[in-house]
Amino acid sequence: MKKYDFIIAGGGMAGLSLAYYLTRSLLRDRSILILERDQKNRNDRTWCFWEKGAGPFEPILFQCWDTAAFYGPGYTGRLGMGDYRYKMLRGIDFYTFVEQQLTQFPNIERKQATINRIKDTPQGGFVIADDEPYLADYVFDSTYQLTLDQPENHNLLQHFKGWFVETERPCFDPAVPIIMDFRTDQHDDCRFVYVLPFDENRALVEFTLFNQRLLSSDEYEYALRHYLSQHIDTGAYQITDVETGVIPMSDVTTTETPSEHIIRIGTAGGYTKPSTGYTFSRTQRYLRELVDNIAKTGKPVRRVPWLKRRFALYDSIFLNVLENNRYPADALFTRIYARNPVRVFRFLDEDTTFPDELRLFTTMPTRPFLVAMIQVLRRKFVAR
Ligand SMILES: Cc1cc2nc3c(=O)[nH]c(=O)nc-3n(C[C@H](O)[C@H](O)[C@H](O)COP(=O)(O)OP(=O)(O)OC[C@H]3O[C@@H](n4cnc5c(N)ncnc54)[C@H](O)[C@@H]3O)c2cc1C
Known part of the structure; x- marks a missing residue:
C-alpha cells in the first residue's frame, strides 16, 4: 500500500485551507491525499469574518465592507471598526480557487470517497474510505463529530x-x-x-x-x-x-492531537470560538501556525502559549451568562459592541492585552459575570 506523507480527511474549509497553506510552504512537494465525500461544486455556505489588511483570499472575496451597523436596546448605529474590514467569502469561490491552486501540484491527489474509519497504527494514520485502505505519516481529520452532551460543559x-x-x-x-x-x-x-x-x-x-x-x-x-x-x-x-x-x-475540551499520527482540524479540532461561533479566521490562523511548525520541527502540533489560555476561561464565563440567561442577551451584546469600538474585534480575535480586557470587562454588568465566573471556576477546579 502506498504511504502518503499526509492524508487530509474532509476537503471542506479546514481541509482545503490546510492543503492551500501546504502548497505555499516548504512542504509543497510532500505526497498528499485529500479524501472528501462531496463534489464541493455548490455554494453550500458563506463565511464572514473581520480582518486587517489583505488576507490570503482577498482576490476572491464576494464583498468587503469597512463599516457595520448594530441595532440593540439603547443603541442603534455604526460600529467603530478601526482598520478592520468585514469580509464575505462564498464557499463555492473558495473551493474553486483552492482546487485551481491544487491542480498545479501532481503530488496532491484528491479522491471523492466516504471515510468509514480513521485509526492510529504503529505504521502511521490509517484511513478506510469506500472500503479502500490508505496510510500516511499523519492524518489531518476534519470529519470527526464533536460530542456536545457533557453536563460539565456549556x-x-x-x-x-x-x-x-x-x-x-x-x-x-x-x-x-x-x-x-x-x-x-x-x-x-x-x-x-x-x-x-x-x-x-x-x-x-x-x-x-x-x-x-x-x-x-x-x-x-x-x-x-x-x-x-x-x-x-x-x-x-x-x-x-x-x-x-x-x-x-461549546467549551468542550477537544483534543487536537488524539493520537500520534492523527490531528483534528477545523470544527473537529475545536477551532470554533465558543462565544461567537466564528471559525473561519481562527482556522486560517491556526493552520498557518500548524504548517509553520511542521516545516520547522517536523511535528504537527500547534503550541498555545499558556497566557493565551485565559481566553478559554472568558469564553466559558460568557457562555455561562448566556446559557443561564443571567442578563438579557440583547442588552448584553449591545453593551459589548457599543461600548468597545474596535476593542471588541481585537478581543474576539484574542489579540488584546490584559489591561485592554479589564477595560472591556468594566463595560459588562458585574453581578451576572461574577456569578458566572464563580460557577465556571467551581466546575473547573472544585468539581474535579
Ligand atoms: C451555513 C454555515 C455558515 C457559516 N458561516 C460562518 C461564518 O460566516 N463565519 C465563520 O467564521 N464561520 C462560519 N461557519 C462555521 C464554520 O466556518 C464552517 O462550518 C466551516 O465550514 C467549518 O470548516 P470545517 O472544515 O471544520 O468543516 P467543513 O467545511 O464542513 O468540512 C468538513 C468536510 O468533511 C467532509 N466529510 C465529513 N464527513 C465525511 C466522511 N465520512 N467522509 C468524507 N468526507 C467527509 C464534509 O463533506 C466536509 O466537506 C458557518 C457554518 C455553516 C454551516
Missing part, C-alpha cells in the same frame, strides 16, 4: 436560516452590513437578524439564535418574514437561495 448552538432575497424596491445600503439586529422577539433567548447587502436590491438576511433548541423550519421563516415586513421597505421580494446551519458554541 453547550449552546448557533443555528440559523438565511434567505438570499431580491427586492422590488431599492432598500439595502450596500456599504453597510448589519451584524446584529435585535429588533426581533427574544422569547427570553438570544435571537437576532443579520443582513449582508450585495447591492440596493439584494441581500442575505439571516435569522440566528444562540440557545440549545433548534426551531422548526416554519419558525425561522416566520421570523424572517416578520423582520422583512417590519424593518425593510422591500416591496415584493423573491427568495433566490436559502442558507441554513448549526455551529457548536
